[in-house]
Amino acid sequence: MTHDLLGRHRAVLPDWLALYYEEPLEITHGEGRHVWDAEGNRYLDFFGGILTTMTAHALPEVTKAVSEQAGRIIHSSTLYLNRPMVELAERIAQLSGIPDARVFFTTSGTEANDTALLLATAYRRSNTILAMRNSYHGRSFSAVGITGNSGWSPTSLSPLQTLYVHGGVRTRGPFASLGDAAFIEACVDDLKDLLGHTRPPAALIAEPIQGVGGFTSPPDGLYAAFREVLHERGILWIADEVQTGWGRTGEHFWGWQAHGQNGPPDIMTFAKGIGNGMSVGGVVARSEIMNCLDSNSISTFGGTQVTMAAGLANLTYLLEHDLQGNARRVGGLLIERLRSAAAQVPAVREVRGRGLMIGIEITRPGTDEADPKAAAAVLEAAREGGLLIGKGGGHDTSALRVAPPLSLNVAEAEEGAAILENALRSIQ
The missing domain is CATH 3.40.640.10 (Type I PLP-dependent aspartate aminotransferase-like (Major domain))
Incomplete structure (x- = not known):
């Protein structure tokens, strides 16, 4: 079903319209900090439609x-x-x-x-x-x-x-x-x-x-x-x-x-x-x-x-609900957790950001040379583990972008960090 939709997409939409993943994803619905794809797989969403789902998916007050x-x-x-x-x-x-x-x-x-x-x-x-x-x-x-x-x-x-x-x-x-x-x-x-x-x-x-x-x-x-x-x-x-x-x-x-x-x-x-x-x-x-x-x-x-x-x-x-305060508290925990995980991965040049806006730059180990293939591999591995993140960067798109909805809780931050740690380790 998704493969059929991908073929239709490519037949009628521009070639330059970027899609994530080797096998692109159709998101059918979401709730809170999670989304589901057309195959029924559930993902923790750490990108929020490019920082757009700011509070939560299907937030009752907004709906x-x-x-x-x-x-x-x-x-x-x-x-x-x-x-x-x-x-x-x-x-x-x-x-x-x-x-x-x-x-x-x-x-x-x-x-x-x-x-x-x-x-x-x-x-x-x-x-x-x-x-x-x-x-x-x-x-x-x-x-x-x-x-x-x-x-x-x-x-x-x-x-x-x-x-x-x-x-x-x-x-x-x-x-x-x-x-x-x-x-x-x-x-x-x-x-x-x-x-x-x-x-x-x-x-x-x-x-x-x-x-x-x-x-x-x-x-x-x-x-x-x-x-x-x-x-x-x-x-x-x-x-x-x-x-x-x-x-x-x-x-x-x-x-x-x-x-x-x-x-x-x-x-x-x-x-x-x-x-x-x-x-x-x-x-x-x-x-x-x-x-x-x-x-x-x-x-x-x-x-x-x-x-x-x-x-x-x-x-x-x-x-x-003081989501700014939540971004400060939970984001602070998340960035320290990711820095701790990244310290064991030579390909990670830097973990940076503040609040719930965190970047992880991937380079060839021991250099400042961007490694977009490795960054893409982490993106794929994170999806495999049930986590959606973004990517970007000015040096050949070698930075991973982490920006969950601002209502993220501590348990979800830890879950996402663990998946991302495994994804980072997979490129070694």
């Missing part, structure tokens, strides 16, 4: 909200007043930390970042964008033009002039050998030098923790130091919180808060987890930036009543 709203009205577009959209916007504006915030809803993180780029370039009257090496911001024409990861950037054509900045990867590159303070200083000096050779950019866009790049991040405070340089020149800071938002990092509600010494970003984008599987993305910006466009606009599908109802129910559940 009920969607069902009740769908029974009233599903969609009307932004041409009409929309109570759930206003209510969710009010809550996100307050949570964002951005003063006098305005919120615009989209259907995805790609579209959110696309909107942020539109706002920044219009506000600053510049089409130059600073982006981080190893970054990923989506699949639209403008987003791939600012993506610093060749594996996810299919064209060099772009409506933007993009300049790439050091700092998103702590343990690789020309400054990797430096201590944290010296690393930040070197990256700031490099940024200043770069700005001395170009016309004034519109903005710097950065993921606090790089998602597709393999859950890499700079030392805390780097973007605060960047912000000081940018602010002096009127350059905006866009924080891409598509993967880091809503408490996933445990220590903070937003990833930018690890770098917030000089205040919040000018623009923040979000998506993925807030809808718990429903298509919700968005942009938060100061009012003068959000309102800088001098023509009309609408969103046909951004902010539909049914997706906003899901987002409201999901956000309420997340806050009332």
